[in-house]
Amino acid sequence: MDAHSAPLPAAAMPANGFGRFAGHLDRALGGLVETVAALLVVVEIVILGAGVMARYVFHAPLVWSDELASILFLWLSMLGAVVALRRGEHMRMTGLVSRVSPQTRALLEAVAITASIAFL
Incomplete structure (x- = not known):
């Protein structure tokens, strides 16, 4: 994890x-x-x-x-x-996320959660 x-x-x-x-x-x-x-x-x-x-x-x-x-x-x-x-x-693009800064990672995490909620 x-x-x-x-x-x-x-x-x-x-x-x-x-x-x-x-x-x-x-x-x-x-x-x-x-x-x-x-x-x-x-x-x-x-x-x-x-x-x-x-x-x-x-x-x-x-x-x-x-x-x-x-x-x-x-x-x-x-x-x-x-x-x-x-x-x-859940499936993630860990290859991309692991290479970015913690601030960008938090932003990407927020975008991913927002997209998940939007497609519900």
Whole structure:
């Protein structure tokens, strides 16, 4: 993980009641999103496996399996992007960012976050 995307140390987190509540909420929602994403992977594997089995073994394809797998993949992509962004492991152009000054790096980071929000 890059130095500019490292999680904040405990001293930088707010120690008031709202800060603790927000931290607990962040951890709970983060865990929930990761669990749902993991379940989506398992469900997608089962659906695709059942579709292949039905089509090539039983010669009676499941007409809904490909469509449902596509929809689940879209959800998995969105949830995976959330998990990656939350962990600071989203795709970055580290070759460019690592060669610039800390001030320029902060500006590039702000532009990247703004672009992410704009395309939501």
